[in-house]
Amino acid sequence: MRITRIVMFAGAAVGAVAVGGAAAPHHDAGGTVTGVITYTGTPPKMKPIDMSKEPTCAKQHATPVMTEGAVTGPGNTLADVVVYVSAGDQGGAQASTPVRYDQKGCQYLPHVAVMETGQPLEIYNDDETSHNIHPMPKLNSEWNKSQPPGTPPIQTSFDKAEFIPVKCNVHPWMHGYFAVLKTSHYTVSGPDGAFKLEGLPPGKYTLTAWHERFGTQTAEVTITGSETQTVKFVFRATPY
């Protein structure tokens, strides 16, 4: 047993050295991982939102906005899935560009906002109504601030990585997420379920795909140069 442990340790050390050699700047060159997020099973049906209690928002939408808990596309594809490097990232400079999050037409845009730990987040109210923005984290501290129309953006950031549900208590249909990650290598699947993660330096990575209702899926990839690899993530959807 003792010998096995040493062997394993040595293996890990060699791996670390091999990975550690690559310190390419993020998103410049490197490999690409693409794919399409799909599901099996039956996802819940998204329902039209009745915004009649907030006429200033209702009038911004020609057709009713649908709920966004599980947005699907043709061919059992799944949108709003965050795909990110959960292990193997070499790290880089702290992201300093603010992430923008909008409250517009009593919706959160985007539905899932991705940011790095410590990265500035700017929350805008583009509506003619007050919103209260209420992130409900478990690891970071929970707060709740009112933001009337025409007031400057709320500037904040989160120190600990987690997926934070966000709601507006005044408009109970408003639900969104802050995905706070320790990596700069992330992307979100589009309405057709497609994703593209670019600029991965050579190395071994664990990719995690996260969906707000259907949990997480992981995949291992090894990038050697500037190649493009395809990874499949299949979620098991349940209606409730």
Add this chain to the structure above:
Amino acid sequence: MSIYSRLAALSGAGALLLAVGTTPVRAQESHIGTMTGHAAAGQKLYRRYCVGCHGPDGDGNGENAQWIDPKPRDFTAGLFKCRSTPTGSLPTDEDLFNAISRGFVTTNMPPWLPLPPQDRANLVAYVKTFSPRFATEKPGASITIPPEPAVTIDGILRGRATFQKLECWKCHGPTGKADGPSASTLTDSKDNPIRPYNFAAGLPRFMCGSTNADIYRDFMTGLDGSPMPSFADQLQPAEAWDLVHFLRTLQPLDTPEALIWKQWVATHGSELKPIGPDNGGM
């Protein structure tokens, strides 16, 4: 050496070893004025007075919790409604001491004034051990509350305009009856239904203290874990005082504000546009 003293010596050594072997990860004391509260003493009190609702693990799942609405506080989250500190920050020891002393009107939490102050300080120290936040974070700085200006009808009217503009009525209702358009949909951070404060119920007490300064503080800190947000970035001190004075007119009580208001409304009431979606800004 008797067997008992030997045992005592042994367990003493064991405790010492434990103390050395593990870094103290939880806060163990509280400081209220010149009093120091101790978690060990607080634990005994907690098991007698608090455990039935808040539970042995402090998670709000005591035996009685299933019968109680709103639910007892879950101390493990380190999230507290009544604080003097900004939204998102921990309360001070005094805040927790005041909460235990005052109790929470409209809930099952009674005032614990019959317990001696030292006991309450000990309870504060113990309650803090349930959340790791108290070991790693400092409480926020208490907000400052400037002196209260005199009540005037102009101030009350400005407060009324703020009540309209900041959309307080969406939850608390146009006349403070807790019947605004969003009132029935409100949930707390554990997804339990929660009611906005009903000013028209005529309660002389508020959850986080009943003086005008307490109400002022509520706007600025927000009631964390509830739908009530912080308005600290939205209200200047003078505006906040005006709003306090207006809220007092919503209570069916003979507050000084209500007396001034009634007098004015008797002669000028027809000039007022009702609060609500069709107000069009006073």
